[in-house]
Amino acid sequence: MSKPGLILIGAGGHAHACIDVIEQYGGYNIAGLIGMPDELHDHHLGYTVIGTDDDLFELAKTIQYALITLGQIKTPAHRIRLYEQVVALGFQLPTIMAPSAYVSPHATLGAGTIVMHGAIVNAGASVGKNCIINTRALLEHDAAVADHCHISTGAILNGNTAIGSGSFVGSGCIVKQGVSLGRGCVVGMGFTVRHNQPDYALFARHKKS
Incomplete structure (x- = not known):
């Protein structure tokens, strides 16, 4: 076929x-x-x-x-x-998962989302529509990623984190367990986010929270 x-x-x-x-x-x-x-x-x-x-x-x-x-x-x-x-226009948007990725059968992925090589989406995690879960990213148990987000290479979302729609979490970032980011946040490469953040929070070089 x-x-x-x-x-x-x-x-x-x-x-x-x-x-x-x-x-x-x-x-x-x-x-x-x-x-x-x-x-x-x-x-x-x-x-x-x-x-x-x-x-x-x-x-x-x-x-x-x-x-x-x-x-x-x-x-x-x-x-x-x-x-x-x-x-x-009527196109259907598939969900694509690299064979080297692990997506728990107890996790959910939205339409148009791609999970790249070596990424892990653990039990209870949810990912919205049109997201990028990039190479070797880790979404721990019950993490929630809303629509149109990019979780970049090697980023770690610990358990029960929540990422608002349209947000970007840069390479090597760590979001502490239970922490929430609002809509449209941008977290630059390598930052650790330890506290809840409002909509459109921006993490630039030399700034940590």
Whole structure:
């Protein structure tokens, strides 16, 4: 039985990491990537940029599945806009898990979320829609990650933590057990978060909380 086609929305570096995970996952054939006009016909790991955002309406007539493969560091706005666009066009967004990741059968993942190589999503954890759980990230028991978040490489969310929608937790960060971050927070690389944070809290270099 042939695998369904999957369009990747975003043609940068994060798309390369997603391609590798999708290939290992094995459930879809990558039909091509969507990029900027100046990226048309570029090749990425053997796949071609076949269109821009303006082509998604026509592509939705023949391809059922799409995944947002644009990265998220400074703002979630672009990933949110693309997610809402593809949902409105009728695409289905799969949940992708690397074979080397561990996702507990007692955890939940939302549509359009990708769990990268070596990540762990432990029992009782929940992850919303359109999230990136990046390489070797750890979500401990009962951690809750809302929609459109990026939990970056090697980050640790300890038990019963809560991450608000659209937040970014940078590489190597540690969020203390039971701590909550509000919506739209940005935690820079390597920080330890020990106390609850309001919406749009920003952790910049040389600042710890």
